[in-house]
Amino acid sequence: MRPSGLRVIFADNDVRFVLRPPPRAPLARRVTVEQIPLCDDEDRAALRKLARDVAERDIAPHAAGWDETEEFAGESLEALRRADLFTVTVGEEYGGMGMGDVEAAIVLEELARVDVSSAILAQLVFNGPPRAIEHLGNERLRRTWLPQAAAGELFCIGITEPDAGSAATSMRAHLVPEGDGWRLEAYKNYVTGGHKAVACLVWCRFPGSEAGTGKGIGAVVVDLSKPGVSVAGTHRKMGLRGCTEAELAFDGVRIDPEDVLVAGDPADNSGLKTLLAHINHERCGNAAMCVGAAQGALEYAIEYMQSRKVGSRTLAELQGLQWKIADMSVELEGARLLLQRALVLARVGGTPPALESAMAKIACNLAAKKVCDEAIQLLGGYGYSREYPVERAYRDVRGLCIGAGTVEVQRNFVGTSLLSGRNPSGDHWKASGR
Numbered sequence: 001m002r003p004s005g006l007r008v009i010f011a012d013n014d015v016r017f018v019l020r021p022p023p024r025a026p027l028a029r030r031v032t033v034e035q036i037p038l039c040d041d042e043d044r045a046a047l048r049k050l051a052r053d054v055a056e057r058d059i060a061p062h063a064a065g066w067d068e069t070e071e072f073a074g075e076s077l078e079a080l081r082r083a084d085l086f087t088v089t090v091g092e093e094y095g096g097m098g099m100g101d102v103e104a105a106i107v108l109e110e111l112a113r114v115d116v117s118s119a120i121l122a123q124l125v126f127n128g129p130p131r132a133i134e135h136l137g138n139e140r141l142r143r144t145w146l147p148q149a150a151a152g153e154l155f156c157i158g159i160t161e162p163d164a165g166s167a168a169t170s171m172r173a174h175l176v177p178e179g180d181g182w183r184l185e186a187y188k189n190y191v192t193g194g195h196k197a198v199a200c201l202v203w204c205r206f207p208g209s210e211a212g213t214g215k216g217i218g219a220v221v222v223d224l225s226k227p228g229v230s231v232a233g234t235h236r237k238m239g240l241r242g243c244t245e246a247e248l249a250f251d252g253v254r255i256d257p258e259d260v261l262v263a264g265d266p267a268d269n270s271g272l273k274t275l276l277a278h279i280n281h282e283r284c285g286n287a288a289m290c291v292g293a294a295q296g297a298l299e300y301a302i303e304y305m306q307s308r309k310v311g312s313r314t315l316a317e318l319q320g321l322q323w324k325i326a327d328m329s330v331e332l333e334g335a336r337l338l339l340q341r342a343l344v345l346a347r348v349g350g351t352p353p354a355l356e357s358a359m360a361k362i363a364c365n366l367a368a369k370k371v372c373d374e375a376i377q378l379l380g381g382y383g384y385s386r387e388y389p390v391e392r393a394y395r396d397v398r399g400l401c402i403g404a405g406t407v408e409v410q411r412n413f414v415g416t417s418l419l420s421g422r423n424p425s426g427d428h429w430k431a432s433g434r
C-alpha cells in the first residue's frame, strides 16, 4: 500500500513514487518590508525594499534550478547590475554610492533570504577585493578596478592553498624579482568565482619572506586576463552550487609595482596583520548572508505550519512546535544584534572591529545552521525534499560556516582575546575593584 504522503508519477513508462506536496507557499513570500528596529532608517528601508524586490522577482524563481544543475547564477548577476546594486559600497568618485557595511549587510541579507549563491556575487564586490583596493590601494589600482566593480564585474580573493587554509602562514605563493617588478608563482585552490572574475586579490610572500611565518606576506591585484593565469579546476559542492569555487594557477605572472595592494616586509608581519584586519568586512558579510538565509527558512517554516494539518490541528497549534519557533527566532535575533554592533562600529569608510566581527560570525553561522536545520524538521519529510527551499538553505549556510575563517578559528580568536583582557562590552560593567 502506498503511504499517504506520497503521490505516484509516471514518466517514460517508469512508475515512481515521489513526495506529494501539501499546499505550498511560493518560494519567496511577499512579506511587507518594514524597517528593522535599531538598524534601518528610511534610506536603509528603501534599499532593503529594492534588494527584496530584485531577490523575489529575478532571483527566487531560478535559485532551485541553479542548485540542481550547479549552473553559475548568471541571471542574478544581470539582475543586480540592472538594479545598480553593485554600486552600494564603491566610492562616489569611482561610480558608486559610497555606502558602508550596514547597507552592504542589508542587501546581502535580502538576497540570501532567497538564494545565498546570488548573495555571494554581491559579497565578492562589497566585501572582497574592491573594498580592500579602495581602503588600502594606490590611486591607479582604484581607477582601474573600482569603476568595473560598480558596473558589476566580479572579483575574487586567493588566500587558501592546498596546504594552507586556516594556517595562512603556511602559504607558498611568492613573488620572484624581475626588473622593477616581480613574477608571481602561486596555486590558490578555493577561489569563489575565480573562473568568472576579472581580477584576483592574491595573498603571497614578498622576496626575503620566511617560510612558515607571517613575515613578508602581502597581497597583489592580478588581472586574470594576463598570460600565466589559468583555471586549473572547479569544485563540486554540497551547497552554494550556483556560485562555484575555482582552482587558480599563476605561473610566472608579471606583477608591476602598481599592482601591489599591501607590500610584505620580510622583517615583520605587518602586511599580514593589515590584510587580516580587512577580512572583517568579509566576515560581517558572511554573517549577514547567514541571517538572511535563516530568516527565509524561518518565514517559510512559520507559513508552512499554519497550513499543514496533522489530524484536526495545524502544526502551528502544537505547543512543542511553537517553542521550536520561539527558540529559532531568539537565536536568530540575538545573532542579528551582534552583527549590527560590529557593523555600526565600522562606521562609513571604516572597518568592523575584529573581536565584534568574530563574535558576530560565530553567532550568525551557528544560528543559521540551527534555524535551517529546525526548519527542515518542522516541514517533516517535505523539509528533506529538494522540492522545498529549506534544505537548500541548510546546505548553503553549511559552507558559510567554513569560508571567511572557520567557526573554530573565530572561537580561538575570541577566547584568546577575552583571556588577554579584551572586553567587547567595554569596561564599565565590571564590578568595582576588579
Ligand SMILES: Cc1cc2nc3c(=O)[nH]c(=O)nc-3n(C[C@H](O)[C@H](O)[C@H](O)COP(=O)(O)OP(=O)(O)OC[C@H]3O[C@@H](n4cnc5c(N)ncnc54)[C@H](O)[C@@H]3O)c2cc1C
Residues within 6 Å of the ligand: 156, 157, 158, 159, 160, 161, 164, 165, 166, 167, 188, 190, 191, 192, 240, 245, 399, 400, 402, 403, 404, 405, 406, 407, 408, 409, 412
Ligand atoms: C564556500 C567556501 C568558499 C570559500 N571561498 C574562498 C575564497 O574565495 N578564497 C579563499 O582563499 N578561500 C576560500 N575558501 C577556503 C576557506 O577559507 C578554507 O576552507 C578555510 O579557511 C579552512 O581551511 P581548510 O579548508 O584548509 O581547513 P583546515 O585549515 O585544514 O581546517 C580543518 C578543520 O580544522 C579546524 N582547525 C584548523 N586550525 C585550527 C585551530 N588552530 N584550532 C581549532 N580548529 C582548527 C578548522 O576549523 C576545520 O574545522 C572557501 C571555503 C568555502 C567552504
